[in-house]
Amino acid sequence: MSKLSTSKWSKYKVMRKSKELRAYLPETAWLKESAFWRMMNKYDQVIIKPTGSYGGHGVIRFKKTEASEYELHDGAKKKTFRNQAQVNAYLKRKTGKSFIVQQRIRLATVKRRPFDLRVMVQRRPSSRWQVTGKLAKVAGAGFIVTNIRMSGGKVIPVEQAIQRSQLKTMRTEDLLAQLDKVALKSAAKLAPSYPWVKTMGIDMAFDKDGHVWIIEVNYAPMLELFLKLKDKSMFRKIKSFHKNK
Template sequence: MTKEISTSKWTKYRLLNRSSALSRHLPKTMWLRESSLYSFLDRYGEVIVKPTGKWGGSGVMRVRKVEGRQYELQQDTKVQTFSSKESLYAYLRSKITKNYIVQQRISLATVQHRPFDLRVMVQRKRGSSTWKLTGKLAKVAGHGYIITNVARSGGKIVTVEHALQKAGITDRRLQDILSDIDRVAMLSAKQLYPRYRWVRAMGVDIGVDKSGHVWIIEVNYKPTLSLFKRLKDRTMYRTILAYSK
């Protein structure tokens, strides 16, 4: 098994899905096939199609049903419409060269109509098997984008609390959601660690939907630490660097 396959989004999804505590936090996911695309569109109405081995939002597409039998595909800010599922899939096959998955799309909470997700850093010190949550932030998508990768979409970094409050999460619910985020991130690292013992830092990307439910979007083993430099308070960034030594 190559390293790309062993660390792919699909492999990590399957490992995380073995945990009964985490499975309810995972959007339904399958290999992209004609049958899986059709069944997911019929079931969810809107899906995400993305490569298993690329990062930074590259290759991610949103597909959704629109009026009649038409389907809409968005990649970055470009939107195309197809008259049938068959023509949609034919287009996808013409563009896809590597392994892709299809995933239930989560209706992420938004800040000023822009979706956001969270990057939660979970790390362990060299020689230790004890994981610690060292920082978290929110990535808000750029205008017109479906992906939250800041470099690709021109989005912005804000604190998690700021994003959740701007999304309309009340103070009464805020603490419960923050606790869920921390719990899910820590459980994710502990679930994956036995398979990936060389990993010392995991960037757990977590989404919160409009009802406040916490979702695992994906887990990165080479997370970009510099995102945390964009926060006004550099305390988390310094902690993350200390754990990286």
């Protein structure tokens, strides 16, 4: 029996089967013209991204403007489409090429820059999943993606991101506990379908109301992100699990 695909779409479908996890998953569909407009009409903003890429490559936001036009935000570049026909012509070049369309989450921000979270969940052979580290990735100026290399953003401790954002009025301990809980549930749901995986880098986020979202799950996460934190203890812990996988 062949292994299940590790694409974003395949992992989303596995997690979507869990009633517990559904509340934390942005609505996602295979990119088709009909799915795109259904979501645009529902949310006014959507994300389009390739289902097999990493590092923020190919992630595009579409937003309906007050003038009833459509703004595309790709990297630091923006482009305006005047009507649906122009958008459809653009989508035609993307459909059929392994793209998904996803509800756009209005992420919490630090100095008006969106941030998301990398949560590391790992297990040793024959042991339970554990959260071994987490950090916040703050997008660079003008970017919607938080990938540090692409946007020129920065890595900071999660607690610091919370205290510098709209979430500072909420209890940090409660937010972190919810983050860990959802991360562990995600790993537990994915594990039976991907039994060889012992390390997951789960990209998660808080919206401006403090609700937790699962953005995507990476089975080959870049551990060196944790070296950008002043405190290296999380990196050492993550590496110790990684060596014994």
